[in-house]
Amino acid sequence: MKISVELTLTPIQDNYEPSIIHFxxxxxxxxxxxxxxPLSTQVYGDYDTVMRVLTVEIKEAFELIERGLLYMKIVKSDRYDYEPHF
Known part of the structure; x- marks a missing residue:
């Protein structure tokens, strides 16, 4: 199953850019x-593989920051080639 994931990592601390860049x-x-x-990062791929990688990378990102939030949206389809029709 293909998915599209939108991620927004928001460290709640000074000097936040290095952790976002690393992620x-x-x-x-x-x-x-x-x-x-400028507001988010999108990842597209197979559900099982994407979620396995995100589990590892989100944990590492959280270990590198003092406090923070991660917003995640998942769509069940590969929306990589999406273009508005209006």
Whole structure:
């Protein structure tokens, strides 16, 4: 099953950028299609594989920050090629 995941990591601390950059770079190293914008990062791929990798990378990201939030949205389909039709 293909999924699309939108992630927003929000460290609640000073000097937050290094932890966000580290998290995004780790996702880029994965086998998945990854898109970034100023507000979030999207990951596209097979459900089992994406979730297995995200479990590891989210845990590492949380270990590197003092406090923080991670917002995650999951869509059951690969929306990588989505283009608005309006």
């Amino acid at each position: 995004i770079k780790k996702l880029r190293e994965s086998e998945f299609k990854v898109l970034e914008n």
